[in-house]
Each structure stands twice: as structure tokens, then as C-alpha cells.
Amino acid sequence: MIADNIKVIKDDIQRICNQCGRDSNSVTLIDVSKTKPVSMVMEAYEAGERDFGENKVQELTAKYEACPKDIRWHMIGHLQTNKIKYIIDKAYLIHSVDTYHLAEAIHKEAAKRNLVMDILLEVNVAEEESKFGLGNEEVVSMVKEIAKLTNVRIKGLMTVAPFTDNPEENRVYFQKLKQLSVDIAKENIDNVSMNVLSMGMSGDYHIAIEEGATYIRIGTNIFGVRDYKGANE
Numbered sequence: 001m002i003a004d005n006i007k008v009i010k011d012d013i014q015r016i017c018n019q020c021g022r023d024s025n026s027v028t029l030i031d032v033s034k035t036k037p038v039s040m041v042m043e044a045y046e047a048g049e050r051d052f053g054e055n056k057v058q059e060l061t062a063k064y065e066a067c068p069k070d071i072r073w074h075m076i077g078h079l080q081t082n083k084i085k086y087i088i089d090k091a092y093l094i095h096s097v098d099t100y101h102l103a104e105a106i107h108k109e110a111a112k113r114n115l116v117m118d119i120l121l122e123v124n125v126a127e128e129e130s131k132f133g134l135g136n137e138e139v140v141s142m143v144k145e146i147a148k149l150t151n152v153r154i155k156g157l158m159t160v161a162p163f164t165d166n167p168e169e170n171r172v173y174f175q176k177l178k179q180l181s182v183d184i185a186k187e188n189i190d191n192v193s194m195n196v197l198s199m200g201m202s203g204d205y206h207i208a209i210e211e212g213a214t215y216i217r218i219g220t221n222i223f224g225v226r227d228y229k230g231a232n233e
């Protein structure tokens with residue numbers, strides 16, 4: 001069942017990329033396994049999946065220990081500075097950096113371990129009150145500041161678009177994130193690349209791919225609905 005769900009999404013990636021002239025290898029599916037058991041991660045793994053997303057530190061580290069080591073674990077949820085130490089050598093990419101304070105704390109923890117942590121800056125493109133993420137106006141100056149931290153490396157931008165029944169409504173936000181990344185790339189800032197755009201979830205990934213997503217983060221459409229309230233937080 002999980003394998004079938006993955007196949008549907010992979011076929012969509014292929015078809016949409018063909019339609020809009022993109023290389024389908026430029027879009028990577030992240031299987032968002034939050035709240036779901038290791039057995040389900042392993043089902044997806046057996047189907048060939050290697051990129052998984054978690055939004056809680058404790059769940060990421062537990063699954064990291066239990067699962068094969070060639071999985072790339074993506075931290076996609078809000079991250080507290082005091083928990084960075086638990087994931088610094090386990091996360092492949094942190095998608096949710098939205099303050100200088102957090103970037104600096106990641107930099108310090110990475111320096112202690114003598115590694116460089118890849119990060120994305122999370123942008124609240126729709127400027128929703130309830131959401132984490134940088135405001136659109138802050139992004140460029142924040143990139144420039146964080147770029148000076150030697151043990152983090154900015155790879156691109158991430159957004160969580162508004163929840164909506166009509167995914168077309170989110171197209172404008174995906175376009176905005178793409179435009180922001182193009183604008184930043186033009187500035188040729190040292191230690192910054194803008195090759196990664198993490199956007200699109202179960203309800204709106206079709207649109208996100210059309211607008212340039214390189215990572216889509218899908219939970220529900222692979223693993224089914226999550227059973228406890230707050231799982232989206």
C-alpha cells in the first residue's frame with residue numbers, strides 16, 4: 001500500500017516534469033514519517049525511499065537509531081536551540097532555520113563536532129500569523145548575516161504554504177519563494193547556494209513542482225492521515 005502510494009507520487013513527478021520541461025531527477029520526494037512507526041518507514045525504505053522527514057527531535061533520533069544508516073533524515077519542524085546537539089550529526093538537512101539565533105547555535109554545535117551543517121531558511125511567504133518562518137522582507141539580510149557563520153551552509157529556502165482546499169491558491173506563494181531564491185542567487189553571496197527549494201505537501205505538491213520545487217515533503221499521501229491532534233505543528 002505504501003509502495004503504491006509512493007508510485008503514484010513518483011509518476012506525478014515524472015508527468016509534471018515532462019509537462020513543464022523539468023528534469024524529473026531535480027525533484028526529490030521526502031517521505032514525512034512523523035507520528036508513524038518504524039515499520040512504515042521500513043516499508044517505504046524497501047520501496048526504494050531514502051529521504052525521510054521528521055518534525056520532532058526525539059522522533060528523528062529514535063528512528064535514526066532504528067533504521068538503516070543510508071537514510072537521509074530531514075529536520076522539517078521547529079527546532080529549539082537546546083536540542084540541536086541531539087541531531088547535529090544525524091540530520092542531513094535542517095529545513096526550518098528562521099532566526100539568526102538558531103543559525104548561530106547550529107553553527108556552534110557543528111563547530112564543536114568539526115562539521116558543516118546544511119540548512120534552509122524557512123520563509124513564511126504568506127505571512128500567516130500562526131506560522132514560523134522569516135517574513136519576506138527579512139530574508140535577504142538574514143541570508144547575508146548567516147552566510148558569515150562558517151559551520152553552516154545555506155542551500156536554499158523552504159516554506160509551508162497555507163492549508164487550503166484549493167491548491168491553486170498556493171501557486172502565488174510558491175512563485176514568490178522561487179523569485180526570492182533567484183534574487184538571492186543573483187547576489188552571489190559567499191557560502192550560499194540557492195539550488196534547493198523545499199515546498200509542496202500532500203495537498204499542493206503538483207503546483208509546487210510546476211513552480212520549481214526541488215524537495216516535496218509528503219506525509220499523508222504516503223502513510224495515511226496522522227492520528228493525533230497537533231501532528232501538523
Ligand SMILES: *Cc1c(COP(=O)(O)O)cnc(C)c1O
Nearest residue numbers: 032055076201202217218219220
Ligand atoms: C507534516 C509536514 C509535512 C507533510 O504534510 P502532509 O500534508 O501530511 O503531506 C510537510 N512539511 C512539514 C513542515 C510538515 O510538518
